[in-house]
Amino acid sequence: MTRRxxxxxxxxxxxxxxxxxxxNGKPxxxxxxREAVLTALDVLGYxxxxxxRGDRARLVGLxxxxxxxxxxxxxxxxxxxxxxxxxxxxLLCTRTxxxxxxxxxVDLLLQQQVSGVVFAGGFYAQADAPHGxxxxxxxxxxxxxxxxxAVDHLGFPxxxxxxxxAAEMAIGHLRALGHRRIGMVLGPRDHIPSRxxxxxxxxxxxxxxxxxxHTMFSLEGGHAAATKLxxxxxxxxxxxxxxxxxxxxxxxRRAGLSVPDEVSVIGYDDSAMMNCTxxxxxxxxxxxxxxxxxxxxxxxALIERAVVPADELxxxxxxxxxxxxxxxxx
Amino acid sequence: MTRRxxxxxxxxxxxxxxxxxxxNGKPxxxxxxREAVLTALDVLGYxxxxxxRGDRARLVGLxxxxxxxxxxxxxxxxxxxxxxxxxxxxLLCTRTxxxxxxxxxVDLLLQQQVSGVVFAGGFYAQADAPHGxxxxxxxxxxxxxxxxxAVDHLGFPxxxxxxxxAAEMAIGHLRALGHRRIGMVLGPRDHIPSRxxxxxxxxxxxxxxxxxxHTMFSLEGGHAAATKLxxxxxxxxxxxxxxxxxxxxxxxRRAGLSVPDEVSVIGYDDSAMMNCTxxxxxxxxxxxxxxxxxxxxxxxALIERAVVPADELxxxxxxxxxxxxxxxxx
DNA sequence: CAAGTGCTTGCAAATTCTTGCGTGAATAGG
DNA sequence: CCTATTCACGCAAGAATTTGCAAGCACTTG
Numbered sequence: 001m002t003r004r005x006x007x008x009x010x011x012x013x014x015x016x017x018x019x020x021x022x023x024n025g026k027p028x029x030x031x032x033x034r035e036a037v038l039t040a041l042d043v044l045g046y047x048x049x050x051x052x053r054g055d056r057a058r059l060v061g062l063x064x065x066x067x068x069x070x071x072x073x074x075x076x077x078x079x080x081x082x083x084x085x086x087x088x089x090x091l092l093c094t095r096t097x098x099x100x101x102x103x104x105x106v107d108l109l110l111q112q113q114v115s116g117v118v119f120a121g122g123f124y125a126q127a128d129a130p131h132g133x134x135x136x137x138x139x140x141x142x143x144x145x146x147x148x149x150a151v152d153h154l155g156f157p158x159x160x161x162x163x164x165x166a167a168e169m170a171i172g173h174l175r176a177l178g179h180r181r182i183g184m185v186l187g188p189r190d191h192i193p194s195r196x197x198x199x200x201x202x203x204x205x206x207x208x209x210x211x212x213x214h215t216m217f218s219l220e221g222g223h224a225a226a227t228k229l230x231x232x233x234x235x236x237x238x239x240x241x242x243x244x245x246x247x248x249x250x251x252x253r254r255a256g257l258s259v260p261d262e263v264s265v266i267g268y269d270d271s272a273m274m275n276c277t278x279x280x281x282x283x284x285x286x287x288x289x290x291x292x293x294x295x296x297x298x299x300x301a302l303i304e305r306a307v308v309p310a311d312e313l314x315x316x317x318x319x320x321x322x323x324x325x326x327x328x329x330x
Numbered sequence: 331m332t333r334r335x336x337x338x339x340x341x342x343x344x345x346x347x348x349x350x351x352x353x354n355g356k357p358x359x360x361x362x363x364r365e366a367v368l369t370a371l372d373v374l375g376y377x378x379x380x381x382x383r384g385d386r387a388r389l390v391g392l393x394x395x396x397x398x399x400x401x402x403x404x405x406x407x408x409x410x411x412x413x414x415x416x417x418x419x420x421l422l423c424t425r426t427x428x429x430x431x432x433x434x435x436v437d438l439l440l441q442q443q444v445s446g447v448v449f450a451g452g453f454y455a456q457a458d459a460p461h462g463x464x465x466x467x468x469x470x471x472x473x474x475x476x477x478x479x480a481v482d483h484l485g486f487p488x489x490x491x492x493x494x495x496a497a498e499m500a501i502g503h504l505r506a507l508g509h510r511r512i513g514m515v516l517g518p519r520d521h522i523p524s525r526x527x528x529x530x531x532x533x534x535x536x537x538x539x540x541x542x543x544h545t546m547f548s549l550e551g552g553h554a555a556a557t558k559l560x561x562x563x564x565x566x567x568x569x570x571x572x573x574x575x576x577x578x579x580x581x582x583r584r585a586g587l588s589v590p591d592e593v594s595v596i597g598y599d600d601s602a603m604m605n606c607t608x609x610x611x612x613x614x615x616x617x618x619x620x621x622x623x624x625x626x627x628x629x630x631a632l633i634e635r636a637v638v639p640a641d642e643l644x645x646x647x648x649x650x651x652x653x654x655x656x657x658x659x660x
Numbered sequence: 661c662a663a664g665t666g667c668t669t670g671c672a673a674a675t676t677c678t679t680g681c682g683t684g685a686a687t688a689g690g
Numbered sequence: 691c692c693t694a695t696t697c698a699c700g701c702a703a704g705a706a707t708t709t710g711c712a713a714g715c716a717c718t719t720g
Contacts, residue, residue, distance in 0.1 A: 014699075014700085015699065015700045015701075016700090017699070017700060017701080017702095018698085018699060018700080021699090028697075028698060028699075029698070029699080030697080030698055030699090033698075033699085
């Protein structure tokens with residue numbers, strides 16, 4: 001009935017093929033014909049068929065594990081801003097304790113016909129967590145980018161900061177200050193970024209596997225883990241997040257020691273306000289600005305059907321020396 | 331008999347399936363057909379069965395102005411958790427600098443058929459900001475709850491912490507410590523919670539209107555405002571947010587003075603990590619846990635068609651004395 | 661608890677658009 | 691005047707999208 005392209009073709013007296021070529025800017029159409037088609041297109045008010053995902057919603061899901069650690073809100077702001085610039089709207093999905101799981105959010109996002117998803121700090125980073133929902137995403141060919149180290153077999157493009165180098169920097173900084181007995185507070189054992197940091201730790205000279213503690217990413221976790229390390233006599237503690245580091249500082253003080261005079265503490269992330277803490281926290285900064293932007297660029301490329309290799313893009317972290325680290329006493 | 335969806339389908343000359351797809355924003359419908367269906371829907375005054383609307387998505391929008399101030403992520407966690415317990419999923423919408431406005435998010439949420447919306451710190455709190463999108467919500471009768479003081483005429487139920495009392499507490503605390511020259515750093519002039527705090531300030535003894543500064547809610551804003559106040563010789567500064575207070579502390583130190591020995595600073599919110607700052611911040615806590623839960627309860631009641639008065643539920647804040655305030659020197 | 665109503669959704673058919681290939685016309689060169 | 695080359699264009703295969711059918715699901719009703 002409404003053979004729209006065919007109608008235009010008939011009006012101009014050419015074949016559908018020619019009209020199609022004009023619409024797509026393909027060569028092989030004479031200037032006169034092209035113009036005639038263009039005019040008819042205009043007159044008949046032709047609208048190109050909606051390129052489904054591209055034009056429909058322009059929604060992108062951003063899935064985060066929590067909002068307590070300020071790095072995640074900060075990352076959300078970067079990604080949200082970058083997406084907005086490209087004409088996308090971001091939907092922030094945060095796992096809640098008693099409630100919505102990552103898989104639930106994936107279902108939701110698929111149902112809402114989002115154009116793509118950015119995951120940060122999700123289950124993909126934990127070897128023992130369920131990964132079924134990621135397969136679902138792959139089946140549906142939904143453009144997806146992961147932020148920070150993931151388990152191996154997923155095959156999504158990734159944007160990460162280099163955990164190995166970050167741990168090296170932190171340990172190197174402490175060793176340069178004369179620390180020899182250095183402890184590490186990491187996330188769960190199956191957490192890939194923590195594993196990478198552990199590798200760097202084990203590669204360092206005089207590394208003592210007994211001085212590595214695994215815990216949850218919370219202030220209390222950092223406190224508990226650091227208490228054990230302090231009891232083992234460390235003079236320097238490298239933490240896998242700033243929150244852990246704040247917990248560690250509290251633990252050191254509870255033990256009657258001073259930071260940084262007796263024990264140095266290094267965080268990771270450089271989240272907001274870490275320069276307002278007591279003492280201002282020495283930490284390894286994740287370049288979240290660059291990472292967020294890169295993740296969005298990749299995602300948009302995927303959405304536009306470009307071929308993006310499922311590689312991991314590694315970003316170099318940066319040591320930010322403040323006042324929670326000092327020369328070793330002894 | 332009254333196959334309502336079928337009726338629309340017949341009128342447009344398509345199948346029920348197509349109408350259903352349009353109603354649910356599913357892909358696979360041409361733009362022309364979609365428009366035709368939408369028109370017919372409008373003409374025939376189709377209303378989707380009430381149950382489907384509530385049951386299908388169980389989505390609630392949570393609209394926040396930013397994520398830099400940790401009070402907003404914290405609030406998002408509370409509300410998200412409370413909603414999850416009630417079987418709702420929250421969609422976090424954050425205004426981004428160059429990008430998506432509050433009105434855009436309202437459009438989006440309406441289009442996504444959310445069951446309700448919670449606004450916190452939105453344009454409703456600013457007298458001079460555009461309010462058109464709130465009217466749109468009222469027209470559509472979308473259940474909505476506002477958090478913290480709003481301009482008068484909107485008529486949504488509200489959950490607020492009592493700004494007047496909060497300011498009284500802060501000022502009372504400083505006066506009890508012997509401070510007489512007290513300054514105040516507030517948000518924009520048209521910001522209702524700031525106005526309420528100003529009222530309390532003006533009602534206090536010896537209040538000097540010259541010691542009130544209005545600024546943006548950012549560390550830099552607090553810094554700038556506090557610098558002026560310090561130059562005016564205040565010994566105590568009451569700030570309208572913790573972030574402003576951190577900026578104020580920085581300003582006091584830049585002026586070569588000490589907090590709290592020479593100038594006392596009080597924040598507002600008691601956001602996370604304010605006990606880790608240097609010095610630990612004395613602040614007035616918003617009971618966000620109770621507020622968030624109350625907001626969700628109200629919203630759920632609204633969604634279930636209960637009658638909820640469009641009142642303002644006032645929550646009592648709480649003074650948390652840490653180490654950024656001390657007895658006045660002189 | 662079966663039957664019915666109203667809506668949603670998987671699947672396959674129908675429609676619409678894209679593209680490789682070949683034809684024929686116009687032009688140029690021999 | 692004949693042949694080679696180029697170029698626009700249509701044909702038709704095939705890729706992609708839209709649409710209806712009918713099964714299925716959630717809920718109500720007899």
